[in-house]
Amino acid sequence: RMAARRALKAVLVDLSGTLHVEDSAVPGAQEALKRISSDRLRSAPVTVRFVTNTTKECKRDLLERLTKLGFDIAEHEIFTSLTAARNLLEQKQVRPLLLVDDKALPDFTGISTSDPNAVVVGLAPEHFHYEMMNRAFRLVLDGAPLIAIHKARYFKKKDGLALGPGPFVSGLEYATDTKATVVGKPEKTFFLEALRGTDCAPEEAVMIGDDCRDDVGGAQNAGMRGILVRTGKYRAADEDKINPAPYLTCENFPEAVEHILEHLL
Secondary structure (H helix, E strand, C coil): CHHHCCCCCEEEECCECCCEECCEECCCHHHHHHHHHHCCCCCCCCEEEEEECCCCCCHHHHHHHHHHCCCCCCHHHEEEHHHHHHHHHHHHCCCEEEECCHHHHHHHCCCCCCCCCEEEECCCHHHCCHHHHHHHHHHHHCCCCEEECCCCCEEEECCEEEECCHHHHHHHHHHHCCCCEECCCCCHHHHHHHHCCCCCCHHHEEEEECCHHHHHHHHHHCCCEEEEECCCCCCCCHHHHCCCCCCEEECCHHHHHHHHHHHHC
């Protein structure tokens, strides 16, 4: 079946854990990215999109961080779960209680938050205390929709793994007997939205990431191929956690790019 797939037209790349961990780039990642974007991959132009569940900072700050690390990325190439969350809030026309990091707030500029009638949960360690969680709990109990920017279990920091927003979303779901609407990876709609405007079908795309379930499993569910990298939050035997297994597991992003250049184009 693989042989019947169409030629590769788009490469989706996760950011944190794949290209960088906090303020350190994955060794060789800048050069690998140049290879995949500047050569325009032999004869056929390939679209590169950066898809991220990060809720710690707005898109502008994220772009600044990546530029400082030596990555040549344009703002329109980044698709974040914050963008997806904002789109949903606008569709639903609700006023959210925003449990997100203050650095992420610029991406919600213009959205009214007075007298909230919805709850949005991102990664917000300073908000994950009893009073705030209880406020969110009461809103959801009264019928406010619960929107999870994503439900990652954990992510990689310099000093080790750290809890993601997933456990806090699950706590609210459990207490209110409600299911959250999840907007980020691994939702199929997130991957399809990231491809919008690229004139590329899912089977013409490959996703590279360090999260077996959210990056690789999610992309493969949407009809793409998924490449898992052993950097960032990767832990031994992660590739056995999803079915079907990743299309490929590589040591790092440069090795994934090497494979794409040699075998998928």
